[in-house]
Amino acid sequence: MRRYHAPGRVNLIGEHTDYNAGFVMPIAIAMGCDIRVSPSTRSVLHLTSAQFPGEMTFPLDVIPTMRRTGAWVDYILGVAREIHALGIELKPMKLHVDASVPTGSGLSSSAALEVSSALALLDGHELPKLELARLCQRAERNFVGMPCGIMDQYASVHGEEHKAILLDCRSITHQLVPIPDGAEIIVANTMVKHELGSSAYRQRVQECHEALSHFPGKEALRDVTLGDLERTASQIPEIPLARARHVILEDLRVQNFLEAAGRGDLHQMGKLMVESHRSLQHDYEVSCEELDFMVDTALTLDGVYGSRMTGGGFGGCTVSLVAPEAVERFEHGLSARYHDRYNLAPAIYRCTPSAGARRVA
């Protein structure tokens, strides 16, 4: 029996910039998705998950022409279709999914599922890492129907221990960035997910297109400078203007975060994370009350360099940089205050940059 693992990710900074050809800085995390492969006697793909009930069986010859089902299996079926489209034969198998990364919390359980299932379905057929990430992105875009950027799948494939991944989403190349000593990466889960999430995501993609249409000749918001934006601001409606302002400033923040990390300047890194959050809160409008409360609370606690929402927004997780000696008190303080306010116990994870997708058995 073979087993594959693909990690989830937490994005340190650079939110909603990937689909604007900009910069992001995720780390792959230890939590992820495991897939156990066993043989099937019939010519089918048989799918089960420890996190979702039911078992589903799909004849291999039907998969390439199927429509999406609306269920979790779509992530795997989408990957299977993309593998088939490359001319690689799908083999009969049983896949059992078991994830340690929470689902729907902004830590990209979806990319972890896609990437681990791609490795399983490829069955030893080697694809270059970038091709693997792109195949999984196409599965989510073309079949699941989410117009996602490349960040999640890229991070899940390219993760490295002790390093963050500075990804340029235009050239789709990355540089590894050591995280300075003296801070831990603490992720806190609001335990809420507002329904608005996926429709708002599509809407933001659309609003970025609208903003871009005011800059003829520019291919993506990545190419629009702050000066360009200021000169054109009076002609752009308020909402697309605010979205563009977020994307342009967020790209600059990623660059500044990289420089600060190089100097080991945790205070500056934290400050940029807070600026990122405020921009997501007010200009990009993808935060929510619970995320704002969690960030605001984190910032009142000792030893916190910075805190922000991470992932698409409308619930899910925050990420904070916290001095190691303050972590325990931070966790207690944040949990208690969040619980008092929302009567929910937030899950808190200490995250370390971890290796990318691989066969584990």
Ligand code: ADP
């Ligand atoms: P995120 O990627 O932030 O966790 P998404 O909404 O993008 O949130 O993806 C979550 C979806 O991915 C789940 O609703 C489910 O359909 C699928 N998924 C993720 N992990 C699993 C799993 N372990 N088993 C089955 N489906 C999963």
Ligand code: MG
């Ligand atoms: Mg996802």
